[in-house]
Amino acid sequence: MIFDIEVKIFLKEEMLNPEATTIERSLDLLGYKVKNTKTIDIIKFQMDGKDIEKIRESVVDMCERLLCNPVIHNYKISVIPQEYSFNGD
Amino acid sequence: MKIGIIRFPGTNCDRDVFYACKLAEVTPEYIWWNTENLTDYDGIIIPGGFSYGDYLRAGAMASITPVIDAIKQLVKEEKPVLGICNGAQILGEVDLVPGVFITNEIPKFNCEWVDLKVVNTRTPFTKNFEKNQTVKIPIAHAEGRFYCEDIELLKDQDQIVLQFKDKNPNGSIDAITGVCDESGLVCAMMPHPERACEEILGSSDGLNFFKGFLK
Numbered sequence: 365m366i367f368d369i370e371v372k373i374f375l376k377e378e379m380l381n382p383e384a385t386t387i388e389r390s391l392d393l394l395g396y397k398v399k400n401t402k403t404i405d406i407i408k409f410q411m412d413g414k415d416i417e418k419i420r421e422s423v424v425d426m427c428e429r430l431l432c433n434p435v436i437h438n439y440k441i442s443v444i445p446q447e448y449s450f451n452g453d
Numbered sequence: 454m455k456i457g458i459i460r461f462p463g464t465n466c467d468r469d470v471f472y473a474c475k476l477a478e479v480t481p482e483y484i485w486w487n488t489e490n491l492t493d494y495d496g497i498i499i500p501g502g503f504s505y506g507d508y509l510r511a512g513a514m515a516s517i518t519p520v521i522d523a524i525k526q527l528v529k530e531e532k533p534v535l536g537i538c539n540g541a542q543i544l545g546e547v548d549l550v551p552g553v554f555i556t557n558e559i560p561k562f563n564c565e566w567v568d569l570k571v572v573n574t575r576t577p578f579t580k581n582f583e584k585n586q587t588v589k590i591p592i593a594h595a596e597g598r599f600y601c602e603d604i605e606l607l608k609d610q611d612q613i614v615l616q617f618k619d620k621n622p623n624g625s626i627d628a629i630t631g632v633c634d635e636s637g638l639v640c641a642m643m644p645h646p647e648r649a650c651e652e653i654l655g656s657s658d659g660l661n662f663f664k665g666f667l668k
Contacts, residue, residue, distance in 0.1 A: 376551060379600075379622070380558065380598075382556050382557065382558060382559065382560035383556065383560060386560060429517070430516075430517055431509065433510060433513070433546065433553055435552065435553050435600070435601070435602060436553060436555060436600065437478075439570070
């Protein structure tokens with residue numbers, strides 16, 4: 365079975381996010397008053413497998429070893445069997 | 454004194470570091486990222502640049518290459534390791550030094566001469582300086598803001614090596630721009646000492662970092 369996997373990588377709440385601050389200032393220049401701007405990285409890929417829990421375990425491993433830096437990041441993982449996936453892309 | 458200079462795809466300060474090593478009268482040799490054994494070397498330098506295009510995070514891709522395991526082995530043998538700029542980011546990624554170097558507070562590429570304070574002289578690279586001495590060395594980075602979760606622990610264990618003096622150009626915690634591991638043998642610094650090794654360049658303060666490999 366093919367699984368669609370999505371990893372969302374966030375800076376931890378207390379972390380300064382200069383990219384988000386710059387976006388917020390630029391939106392202000394255009395006249396939009398926004399607050400609490402955040403940027404999130406999304407990494408998407410597919411994996412073949414039978415056991416959704418084993419797939420999830422290996423994605424957690426990927427996050428800990430490469431995709432995230434635990435000093436500054438939190439992450440959220442979604443693993444969806446392709447027959448249930450509603451992703452259009 | 455044979456010093457290995459690590460090259461990843463995207464490393465770009467390797468030849469400057471090679472030249473600085475020669476000025477310091479140590480013998481440099483280039484080492485490719487897939488080298489698995491470094492036991493012949495007396496020390497290692499990871500130079501600056503943009504390894505693997507800084508994809509994911511600066512230093513993230515380099516952190517899982519075979520040469521990193523070989524460097525960890527060398528650290529166990531108590532050989533000195535110096536990471537400069539991207540090399541410092543890589544040492545942070547692989548936990549050989551505490552903390553990480555992340556996007557500057559004002560996220561632009563910042564290239565300028567700065568004055569630094571030598572905070573501790575117990576590392577091989579700072580042993581030729583006086584404690585609290587001011588040295589003039591340039592920085593060149595967009596991701597050099599030092600951040601760590603426990604700054605007090607760093608102070609207690611005397612792991613702060615360099616601080617910016619007078620100003621804090623990237624927003625680092627306590628203006629820190631050089632740190633070491635507990636032993637002091639592994640040192641990560643954002644400023645580029647190889648760009649300050651001859652008076653004709655504006656300063657020769659950087660040369661002592663490379664002379665530090667000599668006993």
